[in-house]
Amino acid sequence: MSAASSTRNLFKRKVAYALMYLVQQVRIVMFRCLSTARADGLPTLHQPLQMIGDGSIRFGKDIHIGVFPSPFYMSGYAYIEARGRNAVVELGDGTKINNGFVVIAEHTSIILGRNVLIGTNVEIYDSDFHGLHREARLRSDPACARPVVIGDEVFLGSNVKVLKGVRIGAGSVVANGSVVVNDLPENVIAGGIPAKVLRGIQ
Numbered sequence: 001m002s003a004a005s006s007t008r009n010l011f012k013r014k015v016a017y018a019l020m021y022l023v024q025q026v027r028i029v030m031f032r033c034l035s036t037a038r039a040d041g042l043p044t045l046h047q048p049l050q051m052i053g054d055g056s057i058r059f060g061k062d063i064h065i066g067v068f069p070s071p072f073y074m075s076g077y078a079y080i081e082a083r084g085r086n087a088v089v090e091l092g093d094g095t096k097i098n099n100g101f102v103v104i105a106e107h108t109s110i111i112l113g114r115n116v117l118i119g120t121n122v123e124i125y126d127s128d129f130h131g132l133h134r135e136a137r138l139r140s141d142p143a144c145a146r147p148v149v150i151g152d153e154v155f156l157g158s159n160v161k162v163l164k165g166v167r168i169g170a171g172s173v174v175a176n177g178s179v180v181v182n183d184l185p186e187n188v189i190a191g192g193i194p195a196k197v198l199r200g201i202q
Contacts, residue, residue: 020074024048031077043091047099048077055082055105060093060114067098071120076100083107084142087126092116092152104129107145113170116150119158124148126164151186171201 024047031048039051041059047066051057057080065078078101082089088109091097095116103110106127127145130137146165150156154168157176162168167183174180175191175198184190187201 020068024074027074027077037080037082047073049080050077051080053082053087053105054085055087055089057082058088058090060091060095062093063091063095063097065097065101067096070099072099076121079103081105098122098158105148106140107142108147110148110150112150113152113154115153117153117155119156119160119176121158122156122160122162124150124162128164173201 027048028045031050035049035051037051037053037057039057039059043049043059043063043065045065046068049065066073076099078097080089081104083104083106087105087107089103089105090109090111092112092114094114095112097118098120100121101118103124104126106129108126110124110126126148127140129140131139131141148162148164149167150162151168151170151172153171155173156162157174157178159177160174160180162180166180168174168180169184169186169188171187172184173189174184174195175189178191178195179193180190180195182194184195184197188197189199189201190197
């Protein structure tokens with residue numbers, strides 16, 4: 001590649017990055033306007049965040065939401081909902097979240113510890129949101145919701161789903177695409193559907 005061609009490519013890349021940054025800032029402002037929930041604390045946003053619900057949303061210090069370069073940077077957004085009045089979503093200090101994050105606490109709480117790492121398209125829920133029987137499918141029973149607790153320095157790979165009532169011990173890693181339905185101890189690697197302990201972390 002010639003020096004002139006290399007210079008053109010570098011210029012083109014810089015212009016593209018600048019345009020993406022400007023467009024993303026517009027999207028961030030738009031989603032902030034579409035958010036109806038109030039939150040304690042202020043994360044650093046690299047991707048839009050929509051917050052809704054009547055409950056409490058709390059951010060610790062030095063939290064980052066969105067990553068570039070990474071998939072779904074321009075097409076996705078983060079969604080945090082503390083739906084019920086008593087619902088709580090709390091993100092601990094130093095947590096880093098990739099693109100497309102979804103967390104919904106409908107009736108109880110979802111608590112993330114400090115320095116948690118989260119991959120793309122991770123979903124965390126405290127509820128089934130509806131019953132299984134035909135007559136119950138349009139109702140949500142608060143008695144069926146369970147809190148979720150994710151310990152300090154947990155790493156959730158991309159496309160992980162964490163369902164109601166789960167506790168993940170500090171320092172553990174959950175592999176890409178896993179569905180976590182049961183508690184996981186500290187300092188293990190877990191994976192699968194449903195997620196099971198694969199081995200410890202030395």
